[in-house]
Amino acid sequence: MALLLQVLANGILLGGLYALMALGLALVWGVLNIVNLAHGAFIMLGAYASYYLFTLLHLDPFAALPLCMLALFLFGYLLQRHVLNLIVRAPMFNTLLVTFGLDVVLTYLAQIVFSADFRVVNPGYAGANFALAGVTLPLVRALAFAVALVLTFALWLLLAHTRLGRAVRACAHNLVAARLYGVEPRTVYALTFGLGAALAGAAGDLYGVVSQFNPYIGDALTAKSFAISIIGGLENPLGVVVGGLFLGILESLTSLYVGPTYTDVASFGVLVLVLIVRPKGLLGRAT
Secondary structure, eight states, X not given: OHHHHHXXXXXXXXXXXXXXXXXHHHHHHHHHOOOOTTHHHHHHHHHHHHHHHHHXXXXXXXXXXXXXXXXXXXXXXXXXXXXXXXXXXXXXXXXXXXXXXXXXXXXHHHHHXXXXXXXXXXXXXXXXXXXXXXXXXXXXXXXXXXXXXXXHHHHHHXXXXXXXXXXXXXXXXXXXXXXXXXXXXXXXXXXXXXXXHHHHHHHHHHHHHHSOBOTTOHHHHHHHHHHHHHHHOSSOHHHHHHHHHHHHHHHHHHHHHTOGGGHXXXXXXXXXXXXXXXXXXXXXXXX
16 A cells, blocks of 8 residues: 555656646647647757756756746747747648757757767755655655646636736637737737747756756657647646646556556557547546
């Protein structure tokens, strides 16, 4: 029983990080109808930003998180405004090709600049643990989980209770009506994509603390974020959180009872099942 509780706790902590990883992808997909295949590359860039802020400036990764988010926000905003906006109304296949090409370019540029060596952000408390209700929790994973929940709640507040959030939701639901009410889609799209990139930067910052990374981690993280977005649903951030927690717990249980090599099989098997049974996701409105 103690082992099961430990595995469930590890799955919940992992799921919180998964949810944050997927939030940016789900936001951009739901508003712009763009499946950003470069999303994992953005997470990778966030991890490298945190790494160099830590190694060169000795800035704690959790303190560096706002800087990583700001850097990725500016990158995402400019990218959407001057590149992706040109094809935002094109067929989805075109946007898939463009973002796939962007992913390849960012990956190989990162390999040239940073090398293919694995890195990790390793603050002095990286190996610290604490006990809670008889379960041992790694401190950095617990902190990453808490930050992920705070950012998810902040995104929900932004979308639900701010003028920008109402404009984003209006563009997502009815672009023509949004224009009639004075919303400028180009600006909203650029801000939304920048916000999605900022969330990816935050996920990269936290990912670098809990796991090793190199320039080639992006594809796997994009696939995982895609699966979480489908499983949870795109209609609200809570669905992504549920999808992330569900996937984290599922992978932990699979690793314990079946074997760690089967975690991806379980994850994408559930993705296929959800697509068949509930195409809108676990928290989406059933059709």
